[in-house]
Each structure stands twice: as C-alpha cells, then as structure tokens.
Amino acid sequence: MALNDKTAVVTGAAMGIGKAMTEILLQNGAQVAILDVDKTAGERLTEELNKRYGAEKTLFLNCNVESEEQIKAAFQKTVETFGGIDILCNNAGILNESTWEKIVSINLMGVIRGTYLALEHMSKLSGGRGGVIVNTASMAGLGPLPSCPVYTATKSGVVGFTRAMAAASAVSGYGIRINVLCPGFVQTDLMSNMSARLGQFSHLADVTQQLIEKIGIINVSDVADCLLELVTDETKNGEALMLFRKGKQYVTFPSFSE
Numbered sequence: 001m002a003l004n005d006k007t008a009v010v011t012g013a014a015m016g017i018g019k020a021m022t023e024i025l026l027q028n029g030a031q032v033a034i035l036d037v038d039k040t041a042g043e044r045l046t047e048e049l050n051k052r053y054g055a056e057k058t059l060f061l062n063c064n065v066e067s068e069e070q071i072k073a074a075f076q077k078t079v080e081t082f083g084g085i086d087i088l089c090n091n092a093g094i095l096n097e098s099t100w101e102k103i104v105s106i107n108l109m110g111v112i113r114g115t116y117l118a119l120e121h122m123s124k125l126s127g128g129r130g131g132v133i134v135n136t137a138s139m140a141g142l143g144p145l146p147s148c149p150v151y152t153a154t155k156s157g158v159v160g161f162t163r164a165m166a167a168a169s170a171v172s173g174y175g176i177r178i179n180v181l182c183p184g185f186v187q188t189d190l191m192s193n194m195s196a197r198l199g200q201f202s203h204l205a206d207v208t209q210q211l212i213e214k215i216g217i218i219n220v221s222d223v224a225d226c227l228l229e230l231v232t233d234e235t236k237n238g239e240a241l242m243l244f245r246k247g248k249q250y251v252t253f254p255s256f257s258e
C-alpha cells in the first residue's frame with residue numbers, strides 16, 4: 001500500500017510510540033488524524049508537524065479511547081476532513097497495575113472499540129474502501145510478565161482479538177487487513193517510574209529490571225519502522241510482529257484448523 005493521500009488515524013499519538021508512528025506515516029505521504037487524551041501534548045505535536053508537513057496533512061482530535069462517543073466523533077471528524085479512513089493504529093495504552101480496571105478499559109476495550117468503530121468507515125461491506133488496522137500489543141502479550149499481570153492480560157487479549165478479527169475480515173470480505181505489533185521494552189515515558197507502575201507487584205521490580213537488561217531497550221523509531229512494514233505489505237493479515245534489541249520476528253502460533 002503506497003501511502004500518498006491515504007488517511008491514517010493514530011490513537012495515543014501525542015507521545016512515545018504513537019508520535020513515531022505519526023511521523024513515519026507523514027514522512028511516507030499519508031495524512032494523519034492525531035488522537036490523544038493529552039490535549040496539551042497533542043496540540044504541541046500538531047503545531048510542530050504542521051511546520052514540517054503542512055497543516056493540511058494533520059488533524060489533532062482530543063479523544064479518550066475509553067469513550068465510545070469521543071472515538072465516534074473523532075472518526076467522523078476525520079472522515080469529514082480527509083474523506084475517509086484507510087489506516088488505523090490502535091496504539092493508546094497505559095501501564096499501572098494500581099489502576100488495573102483502567103488498563104483493561106484503555107489497552108483492551110479501547111482497541112476493541114476503535115476497531116469496531118473503524119469497521120463502520122473502512123469495511124467494503126459498509127461502503128468503505130478497505131485498508132489496514134495495526135494494534136499495538138507488546139511482548140508481554142506473548143510471554144507473561146509476573147510483575148504486571150493485568151497489563152499482560154490486556155496485551156494477550158489484543159493479540160488474540162487481532163488474530164480473530166483478521167480471520168473474520170478475510171472470510172467476511174471487509175477488505176481490511178488487521179495485524180498486531182509486539183514490541184519488547186521501548187524507551188518512552190511508559191517505562192518511567194517502573195516500580196510505582198507495578199502496584200502490589202512492586203516487589204518484583206528488580207526481576208523486571210533484570211529482564212529489561214537481558215532483553216534490552218529499543219527506540220520508538222524501531223517500532224515505527226515495523227508499523228510501516230505491516231501497513232504497506234499487503235500480504236500481511238493476522239500477523240504478530242515481535243521486535244526487541246535482537247531484531248524482529250513474525251510469531252508462529254499453533255494452528256488448529258488443518
């Protein structure tokens with residue numbers, strides 16, 4: 001998929017991985033709707049990007065992915081502004097085991113909500129032009145982190161939901177590819193104050209730090225490069241792309257249908 005004049009929506013786009021996703025999509029010719037709950041960060045980024053890419057290429061929408069109403073309005077404004085949606089990056093996510101219900105509401109329910117609302121605009125069965133959805137999970141969605149069990153559960157859920165939706169799309173004829181990114185540890189704010197983020201499991205902070213030192217930390221640009229691969233390679237549907245310091249790898253899952 002060439003990205004010239006394609007329209008992308010990125011959630012959690014104001015900082016970290018989402019910001020890098022937004023920038024690589026703009027660099028490759030797409031126009032991007034920047035959705036984030038942080039109005040200040042979102043407006044600051046959009047002002048910066050407007051100078052580099054032109055105001056006609058970006059649209060900031062203050063949006064909390066926990067709200068069906070806000071996502072619906074953001075998608076509608078995106079379609080009104082750019083004429084449709086071709087790419088959705090469900091990226092917004094948090095890590096704080098002390099507020100585990102919020103982790104579920106944002107990391108898992110927010111991805112499901114965004115995917116289902118996007119189908120209304122993207123699916124060829126409802127007048128859309130098809131496209132691609134990339135969900136941001138984590139390596140924690142593939143290998144459990146005892147120090148953050150609910151975060152692990154949400155990311156495992158995103159992996160399973162993505163693969164099921166990809167199969168449903170292929171059989172149903174939505175014309176939408178759906179893939180999942182599973183990064184290891186990435187240098188962003190989410191990695192700060194780790195012990196406080198582990199809540200009742202903060203006693204496992206040292207074990208997690210040892211894992212971080214073993215697995216290593218990658219940059220947001222490494223994740224953005226993998227996003228571009230999943231967006232532009234039209235052979236990719238239902239894929240989980242894992243990436244960490246040692247490189248990237250498409251995950252092989254057991255198959256029960258053959």
Ligand SMILES: NC(=O)C1=CN([C@@H]2O[C@H](COP(=O)(O)OP(=O)(O)OC[C@H]3O[C@@H](n4cnc5c(N)ncnc54)[C@H](O)[C@@H]3O)[C@@H](O)[C@H]2O)C=CC1
Pocket residue numbers: 011012013014015016017018035036037038041063064065066091092093094106107136137138139182183184185186187188189190191
């Ligand atoms: N940093 C890491 O080591 C890794 C992060 N991830 C995932 O990548 C995604 C992005 O995380 P980072 O960039 O690291 O975090 P970050 O904290 O740097 O950025 C997250 C962005 O999402 C926004 N956000 C948070 N809650 C939101 C909500 N309810 N609605 C809309 N926007 C919201 C924040 O305002 C922020 O701009 C998350 O899903 C995270 O779980 C996955 C693997 C590794």
Ligand SMILES: CC/C=C\C[C@H](O)C(=O)/C=C/C=C/C=C\C=C\[C@@H](O)C/C=C\CCC(=O)O
Pocket residue numbers: 095137138139140143144145146147148183184185186190191204207208211215
């Ligand atoms: C603590 C979470 C930090 C950043 C968030 C990021 O999304 C993330 O979760 C990265 C996970 C990377 C995991 C890499 C390997 C996972 C291995 C698992 O099988 C667990 C192995 C040991 C557990 C040690 C522990 O964390 O308690």
